Amino acid sequence: MIRERRVTQQVRAGTLGIGSSYPVSVQTMWAEALTEQALPAVCSTMESLRDIGCSLMRFSVPDDDHVEAVRRIASWDIMPVAADIHYDYRLALKSLDAGVQKVRINPGNIGATWKTREIISKAADLGAAIRVGVNSGSLPKQYRDLTPVHEAMVSCVLEYVDLFEQLQFPNLVVSLKSSDPETTCEANRLFASRSPWPLHIGVTEAGPLIPAVVKSTRALSSLLEEGIGDTIRVSISGEITSEVISAKEILKTLGLWDGGVTIISCPKCARASFDTHGFFTQCGMELERLKCRVTVAVMGCAVNGLEEARHADIGITGAGKRIIIFSKGRVVREVDQADALRAFREELERLCTRS
Numbered sequence: 001m002i003r004e005r006r007v008t009q010q011v012r013a014g015t016l017g018i019g020s021s022y023p024v025s026v027q028t029m030w031a032e033a034l035t036e037q038a039l040p041a042v043c044s045t046m047e048s049l050r051d052i053g054c055s056l057m058r059f060s061v062p063d064d065d066h067v068e069a070v071r072r073i074a075s076w077d078i079m080p081v082a083a084d085i086h087y088d089y090r091l092a093l094k095s096l097d098a099g100v101q102k103v104r105i106n107p108g109n110i111g112a113t114w115k116t117r118e119i120i121s122k123a124a125d126l127g128a129a130i131r132v133g134v135n136s137g138s139l140p141k142q143y144r145d146l147t148p149v150h151e152a153m154v155s156c157v158l159e160y161v162d163l164f165e166q167l168q169f170p171n172l173v174v175s176l177k178s179s180d181p182e183t184t185c186e187a188n189r190l191f192a193s194r195s196p197w198p199l200h201i202g203v204t205e206a207g208p209l210i211p212a213v214v215k216s217t218r219a220l221s222s223l224l225e226e227g228i229g230d231t232i233r234v235s236i237s238g239e240i241t242s243e244v245i246s247a248k249e250i251l252k253t254l255g256l257w258d259g260g261v262t263i264i265s266c267p268k269c270a271r272a273s274f275d276t277h278g279f280f281t282q283c284g285m286e287l288e289r290l291k292c293r294v295t296v297a298v299m300g301c302a303v304n305g306l307e308e309a310r311h312a313d314i315g316i317t318g319a320g321k322r323i324i325i326f327s328k329g330r331v332v333r334e335v336d337q338a339d340a341l342r343a344f345r346e347e348l349e350r351l352c353t354r355s
């Protein structure tokens, strides 16, 4: 059972509210260099990810060329943009001036405290947010050998938080990540018991698709069930779209996502006369974009399909050479294979218009 959400400070990153007064949001991170040639793909990807529910996109900013790139990206106003800064505090200042709504820093690698103060002061002047991110693998020297690791992570981040609080900075988000789901959970639980700042949660360096989704689901579901976590990322060595879809799916499964499609689909077997796998290749993203709250069943055959998915608001299944579109276990239409997707889309649109 989901516990009541942990009450946090409320933070703004541009149009995105972060904290217990707002829904848990999904974010992701661009994985490539921001060359001139890459920008059109960045734009179309951001629009597509926004349409399926991503609320913030983070970009690494390792040099001045990237500052100029995030200036352009932020000006598109597709969704709030965060600049990820390591080592050079001037890149954080320039990114903030360039219009990003959030910077992510690890004060441990920014260097002298006055540099972090400069970043805080600039962000405060511009109304931008700062995420202080600490990862278990990159703790500063004085914390590196302390055990247990999650306590060292929290002690370290609380030291940073203290500086932000002294300067009365209002827009702080914290993250404590490890590649080990259990350490991630323990660090976030401990921080949540000691500080009111919102938490961005995720398992770092989680691996390719399947290990990343399994580890992230393990950690994020546990924390979210305890009411901990205000933004989430499923970090995957792979497709960026999968990060957003899997994060959304975790929230949907926990009842923390408002609207959207719940999918029931069969894995197929020798009885299948409808290609459920091919259906998702063609219609998967359309379903992800839908805002109306419906349960969609995609079944290979009518032998089990109709019966097992009878609670679905709309379903599609094979029946010999024909395709059946059904709703709540009742056949709505029977069409040829060639007309299947068109008929399904029409019925789905009708349903969403009604609901």
Ligand code: SF4
Pocket (backbone or CB within 6 Å): 266, 267, 268, 269, 270, 271, 272, 273, 299, 300, 301, 302, 303, 304, 305
């Ligand atoms: S619904 Fe039909 S095709 Fe799909 S797994 Fe079950 S029996 Fe096989």
